[in-house]
Amino acid sequence: MAKPVVKKEYTLSERIYLWEILKGMKLTWGHFWFNFKACWRPGPHTIPTCWQYPEDRTREISPIFRGEHMLQRDDKGRETCIACGMCAKICPAQCITIKKAKRKEGEEDKYAAKTYPATFEVDLLRCIFCGFCEDVCPKNAIVLGQEYEFARYTKEECILDKRKLLMNYRKAKEEGKLKPPRKRVPVVPAPPKPEKAGKTEGGESKKGKAAVAGKAKKKPVAKKKAPEKAESTEKAEGGEKKQAAEKEE
Amino acid sequence: MDDWLIAIIKVVGIWVWVLLIAVVMTWVERRGAALIQDRPGPNRAGPWGLFQPLADGIKLFTKEEIIPTKAQKLLYIIGPLLFSVPAFSAYAVVPFGDKIVLGGKEIILQVSDVNIGFLYILAIGSMAVYGVILGGWGSNNKYSILGGLRSTAQMVSYEVPLGLALLGIVFVYGTFSLRDISLAQQGTFLGFLPNWGIFKQPLGFILFIVAAYAEANRVPFDLPEAESEIVSGYHTEYGSMRLGLYLFGEYVNLVTISGIIVALYFGSWHIPYIDLGAYLGPISWGIVSFCIFFLKVSFFLWMFVWVRWTLPRFRYDQVMGLGWRGLIPLALFNIFITALFIQLTV
């Protein structure tokens, strides 16, 4: 291995060490003095670059932060989730489990849609906070909130059931930390071809994520899934295995 | 009997005092580093985190002592002792003030005014290397051995420029005693400069401080414990208070070195242009001289911290190169110049 011979001419100030060292010391002294003065400011947030975390929570968390999940309610206080299972399906970590139930008579003030999740579990131990579930949710029901303190003592506590998810929503609402509705990402307009109308809607619901609910194309899919889901607590994992089995066949 | 009592009080007092400074130094180092690096540092234990060293001490004392199975037990155990005992004893000849008169008795603020003070410091200082090399060898760890070897080579080679730099001071003042040198630094030099060692030996001062940094294993010469290369060097395998002794000895060394620098080059307890001793009473002058000395020492202690968090680290061969090819010729040159001046002027 022929290593190239490197020669660099040092200038005098570089050669004598001390000059550059003194310059560096001047710089670090500047930092020291600045922070030394900042130390005497009142409050936990003294040095501007450092937040004294447990006491000092003044750092602004982005409203679209991807923290702990919550299930949203609509204006009338009804659960918006329709248990379509999209989130469970898209989840790369397969951490969402949904059991679907049908709304009974007299529960209209409780659930917004005809179907609702009987159970809704999010496994925080598996979740990677990618935000795909809120992306894909047609009703904007599941969102990732601003809560970022996930430490728990037991494994059971790490599994968020529906009650906890709704409580997270209530807490966020009380603290005024609700997630703003997701902005629509504009999609390239469809080429004006009449035959592709069906596809357009599919595309729109993809981009829409929030407002545009599943239309003509999506409904059959949901219906197909419905009987399966009602039967058992079906993890997306199960679906995955089924698909894999189909593939092998 | 009285002399004995005074001697014991002085020994214990200075021991506690040096210990205290070293303890506070650990805090200063961490807070200073933090402030240099735009962060607050340890600020939870007590006001401004001042009790942090205490917490560290409790932690180190209560930790389980683990001796590696394949370690050489005896060497492993005496390593930290050999490192920290010389560190503590070196301060004996360094003054910490002028003198104080109590009950008609004149007490020198120095544990012992040995007339071969320099030689004592050099001798004791070089003892510390045994602690490092034995600890490194006894741990039976490759990183530890590397650290010990680096440390040995470095400390042995830098003792030469250190001693040669001190020779210049000896030429100028004609004595080995640190107290005599301190006393000689009163007044002015050439009419307008304080009569301090640094103005008579500017090159010698730079050489001395560089060599002292290397002797104390401080950045930029901290390769014996370069944490990114050889984990922790010679104290990789140490835990509990044995590790504490190593870390502690380092800070005690810093106090000693700062004391020597102040006594030799920065006019000890003298303030430029003013002879405070003439205006103050014997007791108050004792206290004031102690404070002045301590303030100067604090500055150099802070320098150690300041430099540490500014510079990168040398490489092993570069340290050796700097020592043998840079500092030693310069030190010889310094001696030559000094001798020439003395020959011409006297």
Add this chain to the structure above:
Amino acid sequence: MNQNPTPQTSHDTGDYVTVNIGPSHPAMHGTLRVVALTDGESLIKVDPEIGYLHRGVEKLGESLTYHQFIPITDRLNYCSAIPNNVAYEMAVEKLMGVEVPEKAQLIRVIMMELARIADHQVCIGILGVDLGAFTPFFYLIIQREEIYEIFEWFNGARLTNTFGRIGGVDADLPDDFEQRWEELKPGVRKANDETEKLLTHNRIWMDRTIGISAFSAEDALNWGFTGPCLRACGVKRDLRIDEPYCMYDKFKFKVPVGKNGDVFDRYIVRMIEMEESLKIIDQAYKLYKEMPADAPLMARVPKVIKPPAGEVYSALESPNGELGFFVKSDGSAKPYRIRIRPPCYMIYQAFPELVEGELIADLVACLSSLNVIAGELDR
């Protein structure tokens, strides 16, 4: 050169001592392991071992849908997740023949360049730490936090961004981006200036870096170097210019080229690249502002991505070098095979060549300057 098996004990190697550096060692970024045969301080033989962070990312991709693989790409080079995301998305888009809207491409450029700055800041900071200079690391990392702040306000995550979707981006730039960007710019420049002041002309630093693990351009090309490490050797190769993607051909920027390929040149090249990245973002943001507010950010892609059967290789200039994704599709909703070409892997192969004959301290310096990221290396 390295055909002998790893010497396991010191007994069978005569006068030399085997020093095992890693996998958990302060200087081994992530979990690398280097078995070094040393003669005192100098390295006789160096044997890097990889695989301590192997997570089967490529295989994992085969059981996930095309979209679900995006979060996993975050975890490749965790210092700069966004170029990984974009590289993967670009590969799938190429496979599908999708044209990404221009505005989305601009957002990608802006975010990727921010990530490049963040990555270089980490690399230089760690290089400083490994050479004993702790303070520049903090000055740089504080600015990196500011960059992460922008990421957080963009789509809600700081480190593992899961940036973009196949066919576009997942969000528009936040409304206050301009303000944040204007605040960030001087901060990054100041941190870089301070780092330069503390390190570049300091003789200790120069001695430690100049001429250390120098590499000739020819060797570098033969070993498959890309990115700053190759450019430090004097080869002007930058995918952003040579094979433009994401409208990079519309921006004017310099490609810094070193001479010796040593640690110092790599450091300088990265320093200059940060400055150039700032310029690129300025230009990109200017173009972005000229676009209408409701310009599309997503191409028309079907909900379930089923690219036509076929295979594609697509690469971009990640902060470390050429990051390529080979994606093979069999027409189903899941990739048939994903192969990742991480820049570190090729560079790390040459590691023994680079450091043999130098000292242990140089091994550390060299490793940091290569910016080997275990997550990307082992996948």
